[in-house]
Amino acid sequence: MGGRSESNEIRLIRLYDAPVNAVWEAWTDPAQVGEWWGPRGFTITTHQRSLRQGGTWDYTMHGPDGTDWPNHAYYHEVVPKEKLVYDQGARPDAPPMFRVTVLFSEAGGKTRLEMTMTFPTPAAAESTRGFIKKMSGESTWDRLSEFMAKRLQGKEKFEINRSFDAPIGTMFEMWTNPEHVARWTPPTGSTMKWISIDLRPGGGGFYSMTDGKVTMYGRTAYREIRKPDRIVYTQQFCDEDGRVSRHPFAPTWPETMLTTVTLADEGPGRTRVTITWEPYGTVTPAELEIFVNARGGMTMGWTGSLDKLETHLLQ
Numbered sequence: 001m002g003g004r005s006e007s008n009e010i011r012l013i014r015l016y017d018a019p020v021n022a023v024w025e026a027w028t029d030p031a032q033v034g035e036w037w038g039p040r041g042f043t044i045t046t047h048q049r050s051l052r053q054g055g056t057w058d059y060t061m062h063g064p065d066g067t068d069w070p071n072h073a074y075y076h077e078v079v080p081k082e083k084l085v086y087d088q089g090a091r092p093d094a095p096p097m098f099r100v101t102v103l104f105s106e107a108g109g110k111t112r113l114e115m116t117m118t119f120p121t122p123a124a125a126e127s128t129r130g131f132i133k134k135m136s137g138e139s140t141w142d143r144l145s146e147f148m149a150k151r152l153q154g155k156e157k158f159e160i161n162r163s164f165d166a167p168i169g170t171m172f173e174m175w176t177n178p179e180h181v182a183r184w185t186p187p188t189g190s191t192m193k194w195i196s197i198d199l200r201p202g203g204g205g206f207y208s209m210t211d212g213k214v215t216m217y218g219r220t221a222y223r224e225i226r227k228p229d230r231i232v233y234t235q236q237f238c239d240e241d242g243r244v245s246r247h248p249f250a251p252t253w254p255e256t257m258l259t260t261v262t263l264a265d266e267g268p269g270r271t272r273v274t275i276t277w278e279p280y281g282t283v284t285p286a287e288l289e290i291f292v293n294a295r296g297g298m299t300m301g302w303t304g305s306l307d308k309l310e311t312h313l314l315q
Contacts, residue, residue: 008125010117010132013266014141014161018148020104023111024081026144026151027102036147037061040139040299052078056092073100088117098128113141138162139299146295156288157278158298162306164271166313171263171271172228174309178205184309187211187301201225206242215240216248231261234280253294254279254287275302 016023026032030046037044041064049057053075061069072092076099077085083103087096103114119125132138142159149155164171174180178197186192190211197205205220217238224232235257239245247253258280264272277298279291 006122008119008122010119010125010129012113012115012138012141013264013272014113014145015107015264016111016113016145016148018111018152019109020081020106020111022148022152023113023144024104026147027084032147032151036140036143038140038143039136040143041296051075057086058092098124136299136303142299155278156292157276158291158295159274159276160299160302160306161272161274162310163266164273164310164313165269166271167269168228168263168265168271170313171273172231174313175231175261175263176225176227180312182207184312185305186308188304188308198222199225206238208240214248217242219244229263232259234258250290250294252284252286252290254283254291256280273306 018026026036028051030049034044034046038061043062045060045062047058047060049055049059051057055075055078057071057073057075059071061071063069070090072089072094073086074089074096075084075086077083081104083101085099085101087099089096097119099118101116101118103112105112105114117125117128119128138161142161145159146157149157166174174184176199178194178199181199182192182194186209190209192207192209195206195208195217197203197207199205199222201222201224203222205222207218207220209216209218217240218235219238219242220233220235222231222233224230236244236255237247237253244255246255256279258278260276262274262276264274266272279287283291
């Protein structure tokens, strides 16, 4: 989530490719909430929910390690399809930890969701900010986007977001300058080398990536590069001669992946990066299944790369 360390607020702004009514229902229908609420790998059990002013929501989040996290929400405002205000805590008999304000608004056929978590002190906000990062809490809102895509379009996709303390022009450079891309893209412990690169619409690249033991090759084809906010490209594994091949450790992985990178200005010197990844072209049921089941690993992989990007920006 966004926000500065001296603030007692954590703010999040997302744009969903769905009408307001659909996003509101995804938030307020317990059956739909159960499909996406919580960090990736978590599930929830709703014990009771009364969505009205003075109502409450009691639920338990179940972590992938078996840990249960009790939650209690008390609603101060419920304005259908526009606004939710509630206090969030662990139990009804304990003081709330923070207040949440969620605003839903129409934006060109899509839904702009603005969420603010307000804490008693900046220190409490900073502590929660660290906890959210540790638990991959932002993946909750990525899961909502994936849920909406499947529910409304019948499409399976993977999404991850990260906000960076850098202007949008700098972030665009990080994604379109091959030297920068090679520095932060590889997983930790690996290096990337461009064998050939023509980073423009209609161009493509051929690269190698090695961890010192195994060398893999891949190629990219750039479909769209729109300064300063959008990059679209396909990616395939290949052999050392550039011939298309399969993932060396997952032969049923989709042959072609489509990556869409969207950059959004979040204020002076701050940019949100949204990465969408989806199988492209003809996809078999087995390929789609391995893609869907690999979202946890994709989160870890992209998180590692984005952590490196964050560090690279400081150099």
